[in-house]
Amino acid sequence: MSPKIFAKSLDLTFSTNDGPVHALKDVNLDINEGDFVSFIGPSGCGKTTFLRVLADLEKPTGGKVQINGVSPTDARKSRAYGYVFQAPGLYPWRTIGKNIKLPLEIIGLSKQEQNDRVERVLRLVDLQDFENKFPWQLSGGMQQRASIARALAFDADILLMDEPFGALDEIVRDHLNEQLLDLWRTTSKTICFVTHSIPEAVYLSTKIVVMSPRPGRIIDVIESTLPNERPLDIRESSEFIAIAQRVREGLRSGHSYE
């Protein structure tokens, strides 16, 4: 089976006033269909940049990257992925329901189909009573769920998530992590998930990509041995702790304090 997403000696250099910044250097990665991949590393390690390259929001300066066997631009044009940003990014003049309809209007789905999908994804993220509320009437966690619902309504089989729960408190985060795992199991999507929380990465992923800054590169790729069924208390198991330990070591080895 050919990989769903693959990157081969991918380079991306930003030119700034202070000279070139190597955001990504020689990144090689295969992601298979149905994988839940976490990207973890300190800020500046290029994890977000890598996701943005996949989404065709940044152009690589070297190497090769393919999604579903085509370039990121073609993948974007065929609407192969849904993207969830760090901030909810809901349009304030649209109600929650209308925000979720935004991509559906752009694709040009029928009103009936739009309504069906909105109803379905709102149920998935447990927001069915909030369709006609404006974003500011919702809490931060609910807004982020709405933005995930929007990406899900798009119904692409790849979900790119850039630290979607970074700004949320621990309790809400646990809850959303559980919901996200549920979603992943029931929809069998391929998910790329950027985070800087080790427990979050280990808890969610089938594959953990540990990255390091200056230049942004991959240090370690860990295939998780945890089962797909993951109750929250799996985080106390010795297996979980062992994986977390390996992630931590990877992060430490990549971090230079010169």
Next chain:
Amino acid sequence: MRSLASICVVIFALIVVWYLSAFVLNTPWAMDKAKRAGIEISSKELILDTWSQEKPKLPAPHQVGLEIWKTTVEKKITSKRSLIFHSWITLSSTLVGFLIGTSLGILLAIGIVHNNAMNMSIMPWAIASQTIPILAIAPMIIVVLNSIGVQGLLPKAIISSYLCFFPVVVGMVKGLRSPDKIDKDLMHTYNATNFQKFWKLRLPTSMPFLFASLKVGISASLVGAIVGELPTGAVRGLGARLLAGSYYGQTIQIWSALIMAAMLAAVLVGILALLQRFTLNRMGMT
């Protein structure tokens, strides 16, 4: 309640300053009159005289108020001496000019935001256009348009739109460029067309900017319409009233036309403010 009180205090203070200024400015003429008549006047008579002259340097508030009352309520609207009639003449070219100016302004802003060549080329001209005194260019516009057979309301409306389009262009360029990066990135990931980006993102984001520029635009339009009446020997409109008043030294008439124009502007801006509140409310953007 407190804001109402503070508004009243400010108005009261203005009226006091106005009466005092009227007394100071009109005193020489009152003294002059008394001297020529060879009579002594008491200070009470002096004060009353400065507030009731026929052609004062600065008419007192009640004189202006009375003049407005006489030329609005007590005159038929169709009368040449009705201030409402003249206001309507000015208002009609203001509104037509506003419509032309804002449409032009919004279209130019859309062009500037979407097209780099327009971005580089239009703005300098728009700015240059505003450095030319409107009083200098207004007669030219009237003469040129008259020579091709266009007269009446339209030339004045065009002078209005000349003043009005600029704040709309500036405001709307800013407004259409105001969406956050993340909002634009989102549209990019949906592979939205430029039209979809405009209609579903840029235009809604620009709404607060649009209303701010419309408010500036409509008052500029009113100024344009009045200025357009000045150099043309117009006999109708608030500008004509100002001009006629200054020919014959009818300061009370001038001031009543000025106050009328100010009230007209206040009403127009007020209507836009209501429209703004209603629109932004419906958009959940209060």
